[in-house]
Amino acid sequence: MAFDTLSDRLQGAFKNLGRKGKVSPEDVEAALKEVRLALLEADVNYLVVKAFMKTIREKALGEDVLKSLTPAQQVIKVVSDELQHLMGDENVPLNRAAMGATTIMMVGLQGSGKTTLTGKLALYIQKKLDGKPFMIAADVYRPAAIDQLHTLGNQLGVTVYSEGTDKNPVDIVRNGVAKAKSEGYTHILIDTAGRLHIDETLMDELIAIKEVAQPNEIMLVADSMTGQDAVNVAIHFHDDLKVTGATLTKLDGDARGGAALSIRQMTGVPIKFVGTGEKLDGLEVFYPERMAQRILGMGDVMSLIEKAQEEISEDDAEAAARRMFSNDFNLEDYLNQMQQMKKMGSMESILGMLPGMNKQMLAKANVDPKQLTRTEAIIQSMTKKERQKPVIINNSRKHRIANGSGTSIQEVNRLLKQFEQSKKAMKQMGQMMKSGKNPLAGLMGGGKKGGFPF
Template sequence: MAFESLTERLQNVFKNLRKKGKISEADVQEATKEIRLALLEADVALPVVKDFIKKVRERAVGHQVIDTLNPAQQIIKIVDEELTAILGSDTAEIVKAPKVPTIIMMVGLQGAGKTTFAGKLANKLKKEENARPMMIAADIYRPAAIDQLKTLGQQIDVPVFELGTDMAATEIVKQGLEQARINHNDYVLIDTAGRLQIDEKLMTELRDVKALAQPNEILLVVDAMIGQEAANVAREFNEQLEVTGVILTKIDGDTRGGAALSVRQITGKPIKFTGTGEKITDIETFHPDRMSSRILGMGDMLTLIEKASAEYDEKKSLEMAEKMRENTFDFNDFIDQLDQVQNMGPMEDLLKMLPGMAGNPALQNIKVDEKDIARKRAIVSSMTPAERENPDLLNPSRRRRIAAGSGNSFVDVNKFIKDFNQAKKMMQGVLSGDMSKMMKQMGVNPNQLPKNMDLSAMEGMMGGQGMPDMSALGGAGMPDMGSMFGGGIKGKIGEFATKQAMKRMANKMKKAKKKRK
């Protein structure tokens, strides 16, 4: 996950600030010095760091911060606002043409991920806007790029226009655009050639394609893992082509994150999308405020909810909820839910989007074991159709047969079935509004909570935004991740997140009680 080291460093700075009752100008200087080092280690360009620290210091040494009741929170707020400003402040949308097609030209160095991202963006536009995109294979120097684009097109059912490698790129683009207008395609994505480094031959060809196509967007695809060099690449492309936006790929593998913090400030061009993984669906619209929140360890609930919403069909969720209420949720439903949760992305990355969880020591070494998920699938696959639909049929004899058929031990099968049944009970408590029952299922004794804690109010919060519990994000039908997905560290993730939420709520109630006294 991107920015991990930067997030950890900033969290330590803020932790030290929170320990102080009042903050002096010397404290501000020390804190900003640490922030400066953290940014430089993250490979943020030096001019960007200098400008950022200067603005934070100017605002943080003012009387409105030094004299405030909670100066630490005020400084965090200032850092958040200035970080958001560096990243671009507002979310940048695709600029659409007055009439179809909207033409998007993809440019960048070889290996940055242009071809792959063309497929990702086409798929996103098709799904979210119900659009009819077309891709043009204009990289005539790399035959593999044409084959790759055709494969992607088949995968997402988007047409690809290509004429091989023997024709000039401008002629391919010209004929491709004519075809798109005949077919009334909403978007045309032009995959252009790249080089290992910028040269005049490449730029001449790209300028010719630009002059011919008159694109509405020229999106520069940059590999985030090259750090602040990404800003230099972006500057040169912008000077030659006047790019309209930047796409950062491989941001999931960038532990430093300097590219995202440098590109916007140095080029003045907005970051429009990020690539977050290898799958065709691993693409996110870039929201500066949300990215700032992630970097500062404050979570990103909006993106998390959007991910859940994208994977969960409302009608299906309601059907699942009804099955939970009627106690008819079976192993077929479990596999369906498992698929949808996996499609949201790595579990450890999703949890870090919860407020306060990014820097939590308990999550440092959490890694989801994909083999464990495969074992769960094997167990269900070894059941007969009748056993999947009616878990009550699973007597010891049947469980031994399932263990042998799935390559698991008898103990593993027993534990999986036990976890499944516990999750069903817990979700029944949630859906019935019985908060006490749900808490007991999690191992929390309601009698040990503060006497003034209103469980009925908390029951009303379930399914809303009151608890950062993963099970509530995808609609009412989503079962608890912790119990449903097995034992070990991975199986404790959902349970841990929920208990942490309960503890925070209990602490807030205690503080409120003391304040009233």
């Protein structure tokens, strides 16, 4: 995640503060110095950092905070609230037309991920808005962009309008928009050309396209890995086009996160989405509050719940819970759990949304996607009877299962042992729930190695 280093630095500063019962102004100043350094290292704009630190210093050194029962927690809350304010107090949804089709125009530098985002937004519109998107390939300078958009359209079942590379992009957009409106599409997505840097020719063309398309949303696509440069790009585009929203792409890469903490403050343009990975479902709505909590190690439980609700039906979840806490929990249930979790994304991303999880804890959890695949192969190499009653798996069966899954007997033994540990843990959780205790207490450090059962 782009904020890993920033998150670690901030959590480290607050950890030292939290060790003290009473907190002096000097203790708070030492923590705030670390916060300032962390923000500057994350490539947050200097003017933004200066204003941010002035605000939190005034609030964190206030009498109400220093004399409270939990001063360290109060300081963290001040920083969390101001981080949220920095990125925008609330989520800002996509603009929409009062009547007829909503038109969204993608703008940004070459390589920022405009074409991929066009496909991701089309999928988002299909799934979340129950809409019928229409994509226009207006980047005539890069034939690969037109081909890519057609490929994405085929994957999604979305119509792509193009006229090749010999036509004027303004005319292509005019014709495409007219076609989309006449055929009753709900959303028109325009993939425009980018340049390696901002130039007058690029802006003139985009201004002309804007006049023809009359977009409801001008979406700036900014590469978060470019750090402070992404903010400079946003300022230039906004000055000429009056951008209405921004999407930060490649937020799962080795980015420092400064763009997300600076764009809103420097331009007034709200961040509406963040892109993670190349897969078409790698698009998240941007919630400032949730992002602030993730940066400070508080997790993002709401996003985790939404992912679960999106991929797992309520009936399936209830049935799985009943099986988990019963004595009948078996390897078929175990496999089903794994497959349901995979629908929600990588295990690392899921665990990263839990409160208190940082890079060190994720490393300790030892989540290896390849190991998950091998575990799945082992269970699928068993007979139905073996999955339902693992106790019958003797040495000869283990040999057959290992050969069938391309693994070793040691790995089969390890899986069976992990399954038994999980079954025992689930039984204890069920008992704790019946007694009214918190079923998650102690689980994060569970086991001698502290790892997860998968």
